[in-house]
Amino acid sequence: MKILVCISNVPDTTTKIRFTDNNTAFDATGVQWIINPWDELALTRALELKEASGEAIEKITVINVGPQTTEPTIRKALAIGADDAVRIDAVPEDAYAVASNLSSYLKDNPYDIILCGIDSSDYNGSLVGGMLAEFLDLPSVSSVSKLDIDGGDIKLNREIDGGSEVLSTVVPFVAIVQKGIAFEPRIPSMRGIMMARKKPLNVVPSGGEAALTEFVSYDLPPAKSACKMVDAENVKELVDLLHNEAKAI
Amino acid sequence: MDFLFTEEQEMIRQAARDYAERELIKDVLERDEKAEMPTAHIKNLTELGFFGMMVSPEWGGGGMDSLSYVLAMEELSKIDAATSVALSVHNSLVCYGIEKYGNDAQKEKYLRLLATGERIGAFLLSEPEAGSDATSQRTIGEDKGDHYLVNGTKNWITSANLGSVYLVTVQTHPEKKHHGINVLIVDKDTPGITLAPHEDKMGMRSSDTHSVMFSDVKVPRENRIGDDGFGFKFAMKALEAGRIGIAAQAVGIAAGAMERAIQYSKERKAFGKLISEHQAIAFKLADMAVKVEAARNLVYKAAWLKDNGHPFSLASAMAKQFAADSAMEITTEAVQVLGGYGYVKEYHVERLMREAKLTQIYEGTSEIQKIVISRSILK
Numbered sequence: 001m002k003i004l005v006c007i008s009n010v011p012d013t014t015t016k017i018r019f020t021d022n023n024t025a026f027d028a029t030g031v032q033w034i035i036n037p038w039d040e041l042a043l044t045r046a047l048e049l050k051e052a053s054g055e056a057i058e059k060i061t062v063i064n065v066g067p068q069t070t071e072p073t074i075r076k077a078l079a080i081g082a083d084d085a086v087r088i089d090a091v092p093e094d095a096y097a098v099a100s101n102l103s104s105y106l107k108d109n110p111y112d113i114i115l116c117g118i119d120s121s122d123y124n125g126s127l128v129g130g131m132l133a134e135f136l137d138l139p140s141v142s143s144v145s146k147l148d149i150d151g152g153d154i155k156l157n158r159e160i161d162g163g164s165e166v167l168s169t170v171v172p173f174v175a176i177v178q179k180g181i182a183f184e185p186r187i188p189s190m191r192g193i194m195m196a197r198k199k200p201l202n203v204v205p206s207g208g209e210a211a212l213t214e215f216v217s218y219d220l221p222p223a224k225s226a227c228k229m230v231d232a233e234n235v236k237e238l239v240d241l242l243h244n245e246a247k248a249i
Numbered sequence: 250m251d252f253l254f255t256e257e258q259e260m261i262r263q264a265a266r267d268y269a270e271r272e273l274i275k276d277v278l279e280r281d282e283k284a285e286m287p288t289a290h291i292k293n294l295t296e297l298g299f300f301g302m303m304v305s306p307e308w309g310g311g312g313m314d315s316l317s318y319v320l321a322m323e324e325l326s327k328i329d330a331a332t333s334v335a336l337s338v339h340n341s342l343v344c345y346g347i348e349k350y351g352n353d354a355q356k357e358k359y360l361r362l363l364a365t366g367e368r369i370g371a372f373l374l375s376e377p378e379a380g381s382d383a384t385s386q387r388t389i390g391e392d393k394g395d396h397y398l399v400n401g402t403k404n405w406i407t408s409a410n411l412g413s414v415y416l417v418t419v420q421t422h423p424e425k426k427h428h429g430i431n432v433l434i435v436d437k438d439t440p441g442i443t444l445a446p447h448e449d450k451m452g453m454r455s456s457d458t459h460s461v462m463f464s465d466v467k468v469p470r471e472n473r474i475g476d477d478g479f480g481f482k483f484a485m486k487a488l489e490a491g492r493i494g495i496a497a498q499a500v501g502i503a504a505g506a507m508e509r510a511i512q513y514s515k516e517r518k519a520f521g522k523l524i525s526e527h528q529a530i531a532f533k534l535a536d537m538a539v540k541v542e543a544a545r546n547l548v549y550k551a552a553w554l555k556d557n558g559h560p561f562s563l564a565s566a567m568a569k570q571f572a573a574d575s576a577m578e579i580t581t582e583a584v585q586v587l588g589g590y591g592y593v594k595e596y597h598v599e600r601l602m603r604e605a606k607l608t609q610i611y612e613g614t615s616e617i618q619k620i621v622i623s624r625s626i627l628k
Binding site: 184189193 | 259261271
């Protein structure tokens with residue numbers, strides 16, 4: 001059995017977001033790039049499954065659609081423990097382009113289990129996993145918070161309103177994972193870091209279709225204004241402020 | 250010149266930072282309060298490969314350069330210098346010393362296990378009456394032919410309890426003064442070795458520190474490093490490397506305190522505006538940033554010289570003196586920026602201030618560094 005983990009290269013979650021070119025592009029100056037946190041947890045779960053499986057899971061591959069600048073992030077995944085990596089040499093312009101590139105590669109290079117994070121922390125599109133499953137004509141399960149393999153039985157927990165449901169499926173399938181899939185990402189060991197460059201990172205040309213959407217402009221959310229405190233006894237002032245200043249009532 | 254880190258160095262820095270921010274932070278205050286050893290952390294850091302990270306892969310180590318090690322020391326020390334000191338002693342004194350000056354049999358027997366962290370190293374030089382004046386060693390290593398008979402007391406020994414491979418300096422030929430000193434590799438479980446209770450310290454309280462007493466301890470002759478009388482030179486050479494680790498630790502303590510001061514200054518208001526908008530505070534933060542950066546560059550340069558096979562004695566002395574003294578100043582100012590909050594334990598900066606003090610004392614006081622520096626420039 002082979003597991004594929006799709007990883008996005010995203011700005012560190014503490015990055016101060018700025019735009020450039022008249023608010024039409026993200027300003028990447030000085031940005032620290034990381035593995036998208038949900039994807040990193042997916043990789044963590046894949047490693048746990050492989051370690052528990054004995055020989056049953058033969059390898060874990062990470063795949064990324066991105067230019068060469070994403071390779072440090074891919075090598076971090078190799079340092080953490082993935083066995084090999086694929087980079088599809090294309091700019092991830094939108095979810096359609098990413099899913100199309102992934103499916104184009106995976107049609108000739110099938111995997112048993114494909115894991116995608118529920119969304120990427122930069123654009124929060126939540127689209128790639130579902131699109132990819134459709135393009136590949138594979139079953140997919142979304143919002144997966146637990147994934148277990150017992151022999152040939154695959155069990156997934158899926159978060160639903162007010163609880164969770166347990167599903168079973170057969171390989172191959174796509175699981176779109178979220179909180180709960182693993183406890184916390186692993187810290188790469190010194191040995192892992194040194195080994196990362198020795199593991200295969202195959203670069204393949206883009207075989208996917210062009211993006212269907214384009215970014216017109218970006219806006220930051222309005223800055224939070226200062227909080228105004230109103231005495232609990234002074235309902236009249238509160239109503240007055242809500243009506244005349246906030247225009248909320 | 251190239252001031253950029255390699256991808257691996259950046260990854261190592263990140264790994265150390267992640268460990269510190271996720272794990273060390275959890276119990277650092279409690280361990281400081283109770284003076285509890287960081288046993289579990291040492292084990293985890295061993296599994297991650299930090300202990301023995303610079304030892305050549307030929308002996309089972311990580312084969313990493315000093316700059317990688319310095320980055321790891323800095324990141325761990327931002328949160329918890331009491332844990333990072335064990336790493337410094339193990340890597341830059343014990344592993345470095347045995348790898349550079351030990352023979353193959355000693356490397357096979359000891360370095361291989363130190364390289365993977367299976368055994369932790371300690372460096373036993375200081376004595377009740379021999380600190381900076383390391384030449385006046387009173388611990389005797391009597392030459393008995395096939396073994397040395399060791400008697401005496403060593404003080405302030407980091408990892409005396411957690412560690413099991415001791416590098417011990419002993420006086421064999423008192424009449425030859427420091428030319429009569431030897432260094433022996435001693436297994437901690439050798440009969441005749443006893444540990445005094447854990448020292449109750451001002452700072453680095455969680456660090457494992459004891460006096461170690463030797464009473465008729467037999468150490469095989471083959472455990473002597475180098476020729477007869479090489480011990481003092483060995484200790485000085487090991488300390489040259491050790492200073493890089495402690496200097497990096499001081500940079501980490503200073504940077505940790507500065508980061509906390511910056512964060513606090515952007516949250517706390519006084520006289521109607523954030524305290525970071527008051528010049529009195531903003532200038533303190535600017536002074537901190539310059540000192541941290543200057544200390545960092547001295548440390549990185551010392552590490553670079555060592556990695557590239559150049560002499561680094563002067564560079565490591567300068568790095569340690571400046572980084573340690575800066576750490577003391579910066580942590581003191583960080584407490585000032587946080588005011589009353591800085592003085593209570595929950596906010597960490599008072600602990601960092603207590604930790605900074607030790608970097609001016611161990612592995613050569615700031616005054617000893619100035620002796621090394623002045624002698625070198627007055628040559």
